Amino acid sequence: MRPSNNMYSYFNNEFLPIEQTFVHISDLATQRGYGIFDFFKVVNGKPLFIKEYLDRFYYSADTMRLPVSLTRTELKEVITQLINRNGQADAGIKMILTGGYSPDGYEIAKPNLIVSQHPLTLPGPAVLEKGIKVITYEYVRDIPHVKTINYIMGIWLQQKVKEHQAADVLYHMNGQVSEFPRCNIFIVNGQNEVLTPASRVLHGITRKNILKLSGKPFVVREAEVGLEDVYAANEVFLTSTTKRILPIIQVDDKVIGSGKPGPVSLAILDKMLEMELE
Ligand SMILES: Cc1ncc(COP(=O)(O)O)c(C=O)c1O
Structure with a gap:
């Protein structure tokens, strides 16, 4: 999934150009591969089966002891804003929650939340x-x-x-x-x-x-x-x-x-x- 030009992503409370969205090397995702994510489709500007994907995202986060900084309503609002900002009515959206910037590279820290939108090709x-x-x-x-x-x-x-x-x-x-x-x-x-x-x-x-x-x-x-x-x-x-x-x-x-x-x-x-x- 290569970065797409002129697209925005959401990173811990702000919208940033996708090429400028980075996590620090101390993140547990980089250090130990610790994190969760989810991925859903947007068709005609509407996220499909969003309730089910959010249920699974919060379930994964909870099971892996990673608090999500946004409520479900707030996260849904971020998704709507991202779709509007990117102007891509048909695409995939990925929500990633990492283990955070761990001082010793092992302990869970404050998770980083990233939401990004990507072009999507379905099987022909x-x-x-x-x-x-x-x-x-x-x-x-x-x-x-x-x-x-x-x-x-x-x-x-x-x-x-x-x-x-x-x-x-x-x-x-x-x-x-x-x-x-x-x-x-x-x-x-x-x-x-x-x-x-x-x-x-x-x-x-x-x-x-x-x-x-x-x-x-x-x-x-x-x-x-x-x-x-x-x-x-x-x-x-x-x-x-x-x-x-x-x-x-x-x-x-x-x-x-x-x-x-x-x-x-x-x-x-x-x-x-x-x-x-x-
Ligand atoms: C391990 C695994 N199993 C099954 C699936 C299919 O799940 P879904 O239908 O929600 O895409 C996925 C999706 O990425 C997966 O990672």
């Missing part, structure tokens, strides 16, 4: 028609229910992903899958049920919205999902704010279902698009 029709290949890796994120800034394993694995001509890497442990470094996973099983791992995952907002679709007409629910269930699934797809839904047609050397994006995945994508317009 080509990838949706073709689907993607993913590989797997045995790993569970630290404190997985919190959106921390720790993406060490995902970033380290990028080379391996490229070597396998894959698009992403699915984490699993003791035969159970959890999530991707930046996305949740869903499978469609032989009974046409749509399942997503119940534990050791970030509670993605896209995942949450898809769970709400249960019964319309597919059953969608949380479950323990084994790697073998993934290999044997009729359909597999990943979900996130920036990807929405991406069909997965190969996991390691196993082709999923017909090897093409499946009807349930595409129907859920249509429902997601409708939800975004509501």
